[in-house]
Amino acid sequence: MAKKDLIQKLKQSNLLGRGGAAYPTHLKWQVVLDARGSKKYIVANGSEGEPNVHKDFFILQHHANVLVDGVKQALACIPGSVGIIYLNKKYYRRFKKPLEKIIAKAPITVFEEKGGYLSGEETVVCEEIEGKLARPRIRPPFPGQKGIHGYPTLINNIETFYCVSKIAHDDYQQTRFYTISGDVKKSGVHEMALDLTIKEVLEKTGSWPKKDFFVQAGGGASGEIFLSDELDRPVGGSGAIVVYDQKKTDPYLLLYRWAKFFMEANCDKCTPCREGVYRLAEMVHKRMIDQAVLNDLFLVMENTSFCALGKSVPGPFRSLIYKIITPQKNGQKN
Numbered sequence: 001m002a003k004k005d006l007i008q009k010l011k012q013s014n015l016l017g018r019g020g021a022a023y024p025t026h027l028k029w030q031v032v033l034d035a036r037g038s039k040k041y042i043v044a045n046g047s048e049g050e051p052n053v054h055k056d057f058f059i060l061q062h063h064a065n066v067l068v069d070g071v072k073q074a075l076a077c078i079p080g081s082v083g084i085i086y087l088n089k090k091y092y093r094r095f096k097k098p099l100e101k102i103i104a105k106a107p108i109t110v111f112e113e114k115g116g117y118l119s120g121e122e123t124v125v126c127e128e129i130e131g132k133l134a135r136p137r138i139r140p141p142f143p144g145q146k147g148i149h150g151y152p153t154l155i156n157n158i159e160t161f162y163c164v165s166k167i168a169h170d171d172y173q174q175t176r177f178y179t180i181s182g183d184v185k186k187s188g189v190h191e192m193a194l195d196l197t198i199k200e201v202l203e204k205t206g207s208w209p210k211k212d213f214f215v216q217a218g219g220g221a222s223g224e225i226f227l228s229d230e231l232d233r234p235v236g237g238s239g240a241i242v243v244y245d246q247k248k249t250d251p252y253l254l255l256y257r258w259a260k261f262f263m264e265a266n267c268d269k270c271t272p273c274r275e276g277v278y279r280l281a282e283m284v285h286k287r288m289i290d291q292a293v294l295n296d297l298f299l300v301m302e303n304t305s306f307c308a309l310g311k312s313v314p315g316p317f318r319s320l321i322y323k324i325i326t327p328q329k330n331g332q333k334n
């Protein structure tokens with residue numbers, strides 16, 4: 001397919017990146033197509049390091065041929081490009097060989113990332129592929145202009161490439177993959193209409209709980225908390241819904257679990273994130289929420305963290321604390 005045709009089709013389909021940021025795919029592709037470079041890179045990002053998000057695993061397991069076709073479509077669209085399927089350690093061990101069989105002689109390699117959650121961040125992807133430490137770069141320049149080894153680099157999530165293949169073959173049905181987990185009868189990944197609300201996804205998959213519950217939507221660490229009467233809204237983020245039985249769930253333990261995750265996942269590069277997460281962990285471990293301190297922490301983390309990881313930490317904490325722990329006590333010590 002001519003390159004302009006495919007980018008036009010991506011635009012008409014209104015495809016947004018499925019890694020969580022929801023940036024228009026056609027704009028990203030156009031930047032890389034227009035950028036000057038004797039070589040270009042196409043990266044299918046299968047880092048998927050967030051808890052309770054399994055959609056990329058599902059695609060690798062059931063639709064690897066569609067994913068590889070999506071990368072090949074990008075190679076055909078962007079002259080002088082080579083492809084990389086970038087996988088976390090677990091996925092690499094499991095899918096390297098089957099992927100290489102499908103790839104055959106196409107110029108696509110399968111790469112094993114070394115780090116964890118942060119390794120999915122686009123500039124960290126470039127650093128890792130260059131053999132450097134898993135730390136984010138300052139932006140701009142964005143990878144589309146100057147990515148791996150300084151060459152223009154297109155990085156899209158694995159699900160995005162799945163959709164690209166469907167669009168190229170006129171088979172895209174405006175769907176996305178939802179990961180449902182937690183206190184439900186059956187956890188799993190479901191491909192369903194893109195515009196469903198959280199409530200509709202739970203109902204249509206038979207996952208609507210019979211007991212009092214709340215959910216975390218988007219991702220299993222960065223996702224926001226919603227009460228059961230707040231679910232007429234899109235899932236967002238990476239399409240994950242984690243259901244929590246309200247009686248069984250100790251909110252402080254849940255907060256501490258997130259804090260531990262972010263303490264391990266952050267790269268220690270900048271003070272607001274490194275120290276902020278540590279202070280959050282300290283506070284929730286003591287079960288003493290000082291809301292004035294908490295608000296200062298959130299403000300500093302959201303506004304001064306170097307990368308999206310630190311900026312995204314306050315979202316889940318704020319929503320769980322204000323909706324579940326202190327719904328009536330904003331502004332006071334708990």
Ligand code: SF4
Nearest residue numbers: 267269270273307310
């Ligand atoms: S915000 Fe966190 S993960 Fe990002 S650079 Fe700073 S310490 Fe590292």
